[in-house]
Amino acid sequence: MHRAVSKAAMFVVAGALLYGCGGGNDNAPAVQPEETRPQDARTFTIDAAAVAQKFTPLAGAPAADRWSGVLGKAGYMVEVPAAWNGKLVMYAHGYAGTGTALDVNPPSIRRHLLEAGYAWAASSYSTNYYDVRAGVEDTNALAQAFTEIAKVNGRALAAPTRVYIIGHSMGGHVSAAAVEAETLQTANHKVAYHGAVPMCGVVGDTELFNYFGGYQTAAQQLAGVPATSWPVSNWAQIVSTVQAALFTIYPATNTGQGEKLRQIVKNLTGGERPMFAIGFSGSPASKSVQDAVWSTFGEDGTVNGVLTQNVVDTTGLTFQMDDDAALNAEEQVFNTTIFRVKPVPDANRLRRDGLRWIPKTAAQVSVPVLTLHTLGDIYVPFSMEQIYKRRADANGTARWLVQRAIRGISHCDFTVAEQVRAFDDMVAWEQAGTRPDGDDVLTPSVVANSNYGCRFTDNTFGVDDTASTKALRQGAMTAAPCTP
Template sequence: MLGGAAAAQAAPGPTAPRPTACPQPVPDTARCYTGADGAGAFYWIAIPKDWNRNVLVMHAHGGPETGPPKLARSEEDLKRWAITVKAGHAWAGSTYRRGGYGVTMAAEDTERLRRIVVRHFGEPRRTLLHGQSYGAGVAAKAAELYAPAGGAKGPYDGLLLTSGVLGGGNAAYDFRLDLRVVYQYVCRNHPRPDEPQYPLWQGLPMDSTLTRKELAERVRECTGVGLPAAQRSPEQAARLKTILTAVKIPERSLLGHLNWATWLFQDLVQTRLGGRNPFGNIGVVYAAAPAEVAALNAGVARYAADPQAKGALAADSQPTGRTALPTLSLHAIDDPTAFVELEGAYRRIRDAAGTGDLLVQSFSAEREHSYLSDPEYPALFDALLDWIDKGEKPTPERIAARCAALRPRYDSDGKNACHIEPGWQPPALESRVPSRAP
């Protein structure tokens, strides 16, 4: 586990689940509960009417948040994932014990909450792990810790990964160092020349007062992002094109990724890794227009990763693939936040571990990250449960057919179609993010 656990020393004591009014859009027939796990995390639990201890879904949320844990975070997760309760499954989600990066820590917190649910509401017939975004890495880690391949039967029966930041923090975040160095070469305002200079892998000095609003203003100043395209100067448009071409991200996610490469890097590097750098770009060749490519690659800052920092980040977040759990995944093809190519990296890990036969991946023709279409999730839950209960291993084609069959039930407003593309496969991650030096 990465450093920073001292923050949990002042954690509130554990509390039994307290009855709480369910937030909309959770069905009003459900029962909801909140509490603290005693290690620093808060939680929400939602139990549908006539649950009868059937299926519990343990939810690992995305992020990570960089501030202290707040109960409202878990409430927002429950509201977003109310489809789980509508499908008849109990739902439980932890805030995690502290903010900041820590995949193994968050996996432990998810398991701690599962034990609380069992203690107070009984052992369910089936327990599924569902990880979303960064939480997919958390859930994958929990599956390896608590349901290892070749081990005794653990507390979980199946694993669902959606919009997953998979493959470990090293592979998943390398491109954000690329963004920092390319952005700084082009814009030279993060930091500005008259501000204290620092290696960009630090994210931001700990004593910096820069705000997200101020960073957005700097991005707009340089690239015009935040302005209608027609209002951008030719120079702004050219600078934006250079950045997006080199880093291979869409314009709509530029500011979000730059925020992560600032404040999450600040937490990860300086708080969790003791100031050591896990990211390097020695030898990386950045794409650009022919007239720009030589100057760009000669001009960007270059950093070598610290081997110990790389190892610590990998130990905390890198999947081994060694889990006995049947695993389904769903990822939007045009996900602007977690590259769909990360699914290929996870496939290679599972195949190398000898558990590739327990992984079925599906992809949807969608452009979102935080949430996909309503009927797709019940289709995945049902397919995973049939695989567990009946031995019926799903295929993307069958998942798509399930989604179509469930759509009338979950698409009341006509806005939740099924978008699964059964024959689609992701390109290699290296086609999106240049390989690093060993």
């Protein structure tokens, strides 16, 4: 059954668990306040009644208790099957825009979790915008409050024997950051997760914003209106000129300069690989994804006020217009003359009051992490996985990382079957110690193979797959089928 938590119960949960009760040190030195950000002055609201109303039973799923309410300033959903297996899965949602209204939704593998006996919980987070710090803290606070929420709703539960975290897109960043050593040290709400499945995640953290900056400055350079400062204050006035120089039909048909841009973006997003061409301009979904990327252009590098100073850094990017790693004469001139965006060095420094404003994903992990990423995604590109793998290799933690390439053409267009397999394989790895198979994401010849990604792509559709995912996959299968 579903019960919305009463106001009294919300007070108990929020006061006793979110902020702690008893055992404090009255003589502890006060934490010095940090500078404020635009994000700190924003007000967000959660309609708890609307969340409760939409949190209905899943047709055909096992019987379960469902509870929703507000914890601190975040809404939540919690679902515990009648035959609970003692394990809890935290779900981290993706970017929800810049509006003031918060929302919370269940994970796409909800049915599987219930059938397998898992409880799950999801937070709205207390803010919108790209606030991964809030995502980690509010998700962790909800995990800590799980048994108390059950208790005030009349069901006494033991503490979970295992707590896992999964997430999509920005939620992939949340779930990867949640298992980082730095997070365990600096978070205000500390949860030692037993494993994670970041999907289509920003596992390169601020490198995503470097890519956006590189794409914009390359587009301007090729269009003949090069950037000369950052931010580009006249972007709104020149964007139509830039697009007209690069596309005869945006983004479906390139000009000669636009083809150079396509090659540059391919190499910035992971190199030659199946599905990239379809994702860039070869499908009905391409425009919406390109629009999402281009909507980031012209910004000041503060990630819409989540930071106070510019974090974008294009000084380490190499712009290549072909598949040869050696730079030809044209590429040498391009890389020498293009405007390089330089960050403020401490824009995303460690804070005195908890996590970094944009938490790091340094791959300093000690629990199983299994990632999924679509090959055609140019919004949160496949290069995120390559960055994450290089970090794991550098930190000696690659034994805890398995990555899988999926032949999707858009952002997060996974089938439920692919997500279920990833989750189950991560759990089996954590429980039994046998590391599952994954894909090599770094060897160019492997990634460029026409069948790359076929091994873990599963185009079997179930009752919970969305119409958009089905349409995208059917288009992908037709345009780029796997071959024996």
